[in-house]
Amino acid sequence: MSSTATADLVIETRGLRKEFQGRRGTRVAVHDLDLSVPRGGVHGFLGPNGSGKTTTIRMLLGLARATRGEMALFGTPVPSGLPQVIDRVGAVVEMPKFLPHFTGRQNLTILARSKGIAPDRIDAAVDTVGLTGRDRDRYRAYSLGMKQRLAIAATLLKDPQLLILDEPTNGLDPAGIREIRETIRSLGESGVTVLLSSHILAEVQQVCTSATIIGNGRLLASGRVEDLLGASTSYRIVVDDHDAARRALAEGPYDVRADGTALLVETQAPAAEITRTLGEAGIWLSELTSVRPDLETVFLELTSQDTLGTATVGEPA
Amino acid sequence: MRLLGVELTRLRWRRACLVLLAASVLVPAVIWAGTLWGTRPYSDAEVQRAAEQAQGQPGFAREVRHCERKPEQFLPPDQLPVDEAQVADRCEQLITQWWTGLYREPLDLRRELDGSGTGIAVVMAGLLMLLGATFVGADWASGSMSNQLLFEPRRLRVYAAKAGAVVVTGLLLGLTVGAAWWLGLAGVAGARDLPVADGVTGDIVWQVVRGALLVAGAGLAGLATTMLFRSTVATLGILFAVVVAGTFLIAVLPFEAPERWMPHLNVAAWIGDGATYWTDNAQTCVDDGTGVMVCSGERVLTAGAGATYLLSLLGLVAAGSLATFTRRDIP
Numbered sequence: 001m002s003s004t005a006t007a008d009l010v011i012e013t014r015g016l017r018k019e020f021q022g023r024r025g026t027r028v029a030v031h032d033l034d035l036s037v038p039r040g041g042v043h044g045f046l047g048p049n050g051s052g053k054t055t056t057i058r059m060l061l062g063l064a065r066a067t068r069g070e071m072a073l074f075g076t077p078v079p080s081g082l083p084q085v086i087d088r089v090g091a092v093v094e095m096p097k098f099l100p101h102f103t104g105r106q107n108l109t110i111l112a113r114s115k116g117i118a119p120d121r122i123d124a125a126v127d128t129v130g131l132t133g134r135d136r137d138r139y140r141a142y143s144l145g146m147k148q149r150l151a152i153a154a155t156l157l158k159d160p161q162l163l164i165l166d167e168p169t170n171g172l173d174p175a176g177i178r179e180i181r182e183t184i185r186s187l188g189e190s191g192v193t194v195l196l197s198s199h200i201l202a203e204v205q206q207v208c209t210s211a212t213i214i215g216n217g218r219l220l221a222s223g224r225v226e227d228l229l230g231a232s233t234s235y236r237i238v239v240d241d242h243d244a245a246r247r248a249l250a251e252g253p254y255d256v257r258a259d260g261t262a263l264l265v266e267t268q269a270p271a272a273e274i275t276r277t278l279g280e281a282g283i284w285l286s287e288l289t290s291v292r293p294d295l296e297t298v299f300l301e302l303t304s305q306d307t308l309g310t311a312t313v314g315e316p317a
Numbered sequence: 318m319r320l321l322g323v324e325l326t327r328l329r330w331r332r333a334c335l336v337l338l339a340a341s342v343l344v345p346a347v348i349w350a351g352t353l354w355g356t357r358p359y360s361d362a363e364v365q366r367a368a369e370q371a372q373g374q375p376g377f378a379r380e381v382r383h384c385e386r387k388p389e390q391f392l393p394p395d396q397l398p399v400d401e402a403q404v405a406d407r408c409e410q411l412i413t414q415w416w417t418g419l420y421r422e423p424l425d426l427r428r429e430l431d432g433s434g435t436g437i438a439v440v441m442a443g444l445l446m447l448l449g450a451t452f453v454g455a456d457w458a459s460g461s462m463s464n465q466l467l468f469e470p471r472r473l474r475v476y477a478a479k480a481g482a483v484v485v486t487g488l489l490l491g492l493t494v495g496a497a498w499w500l501g502l503a504g505v506a507g508a509r510d511l512p513v514a515d516g517v518t519g520d521i522v523w524q525v526v527r528g529a530l531l532v533a534g535a536g537l538a539g540l541a542t543t544m545l546f547r548s549t550v551a552t553l554g555i556l557f558a559v560v561v562a563g564t565f566l567i568a569v570l571p572f573e574a575p576e577r578w579m580p581h582l583n584v585a586a587w588i589g590d591g592a593t594y595w596t597d598n599a600q601t602c603v604d605d606g607t608g609v610m611v612c613s614g615e616r617v618l619t620a621g622a623g624a625t626y627l628l629s630l631l632g633l634v635a636a637g638s639l640a641t642f643t644r645r646d647i648p
Binding site for chain 1: 322323326331332460461462463466467468469470645
């Protein structure tokens with residue numbers, strides 16, 4: 001991987017595969033995944049439940065062993081090179097995991113000491129996530145939102161250049177979600193690369209500059225969010241005669257379908273082309289609205305084309 | 318070393334570990350107090366009161382007279398007096414001693430080596446095994462093991478630091494409590510003017526060292542088993558199975574002398590610098606010189622053989638847990 005790893009990619013995987021052996025055969029959680037996360041900004045990592053997002057993250061961080069394939073962080077092959085790059089990576093994987101009888105501060109202190117991190121960074125991290133004043137409470141007494149904040153505080157101890165956040169706003173109230181979103185946005189703008197795995201697609205759309213969508217452990221789409229959204233622009237038109245409009249548009253590069261009392265026209269062409277085509281056919285528009293799909297629409301379209309569930313190969317002997 | 322310090326801090330902050338450490342000090346302290354109480358000498362007032370009670374009982378005078386008439390049936394040959402006054406005096410002393418029942422073994426450090434001295438080492442070893450199990454069991458139960466590996470991904474180092482913390486704690490505990498326990502006992506023996514047999518001091522020192530090694534090894538075994546099964550409950554289940562099913566299994570397996578493979582015997586051999594056991598299956602028969610074959614099932618298990626057995630078990634569990642920890646996915 002070192003010879004092929006691209007320098008401006010913070011995360012890169014090639015042919016990454018993870019199989020789990022079970023009584024019902026071999027289950028493939030990640031299917032030859034090629035993932036590229038560029039340096040800087042916030043990168044969304046999307047997929048339905050069980051699509052392999054967390055497994056991919058766990059393999060990148062050395063918590064799970066890849067069945068095959070190559071991975072690199074900052075161009076350094078992992079997991080062999082993890083000790084060299086781990087100081088530059090902060091991560092929250094799935095739920096926050098700390099010792100319940102320790103206070104929040106004790107949990108952070110243990111982690112900080114293991115890397116020789118100065119105690120004042122604990123104060124800074126606690127302050128950043130808004131846990132000041134509650135850091136000396138026992139972790140088990142924390143709400144889920146406070147646990148999430150503590151987990152994010154732990155990632156900030158190392159002053160990371162790459163932040164991997166797996167559902168970081170789980171359990172947070174709306175105000176907390178907004179705070180964390182702003183924190184993520186500002187981290188992304190400050191040069192930290194953030195890989196954000198989340199089910200809340202509106203949130204991803206608001207903060208992410210690029211995104212990768214996977215399904216069944218396979219890459220479905222990847223690129224800038226603008227490009228992902230722009231690939232399927234559509235227009236909602238209202239005309240008197242639907243059939244005549246359909247016939248007129250059928251001659252051009254348009255995909256037309258009914259949408260209640262209106263028609264939905266998907267095309268790469270600008271809105272003026274639709275107006276002109278219909279006008280030349282003597283059909284006059286009552287209404288034309290640009291329907292810009294949100295990330296949720298794109299996500300659902302992509303993942304619905306993919307068979308839900310996980311791929312299975314082989315059966316036990 | 319930094320990771321070792323971190324793990325020692327984590328251990329110090331864990332309440333369950335502190336409770337087990339406190340128990341490792343308190344239980345030997347209770348055994349120490351019980352040993353002293355059970356070997357305390359009688360006071361003059363106690364002796365006087367018991368003698369008065371005995372002499373006031375019916376039949377006492379008749380027993381003394383019986384002794385005076387036939388002293389050779391009561392008194393040891395070397396104490397047989399020559400005149401009647403001495404006979405009466407000694408018979409009264411003897412019958413008083415019999416009737417009061419005032420006899421208590423004095424404190425004997427040599428005897429305690431095989432008794433309560435072995436006991437405290439075994440108790441501390443059991444508690445340290447629980448400490449080792451609960452120490453890392455909490456990491457698995459809370460899922461914080463993955464968090465730790467996000468800061469130090471070299472799993473071998475993480476394992477070594479955790480094991481090191483338990484071993485260091487076990488050694489310090491075994492040496493400190495063992496030394497204090499024996500110093501306290503020796504101090505009381507001195508205060509009671511009791512003689513200390515030759516070589517006992519050296520044997521005590523070696524037993525303290527062997528005890529500390531057993532305690533540390535037990536802690537490591539508890540940790541390694543929990544790292545293997547990733548659950549304190551599973552470790553406790555395994556320990557229970559070893560105690561119950563393991564003993565039964567060894568007994569029914571076709572060993573020549575199955576007793577030799579019992580874990581408790583090997584622990585006793587290590588702590589007690591050898592242990593005697595008896596087997597029915599493989600008796601050794603020798604000619605007693607008169608043509609009669611005398612058979613005996615008595616065997617001696619040396620400390621070295623016990624240590625080899627225990628180290629083999631520990632090595633097996635530790636190697637297995639280390640291999641799985643470095644290879645298996647972390648939840």
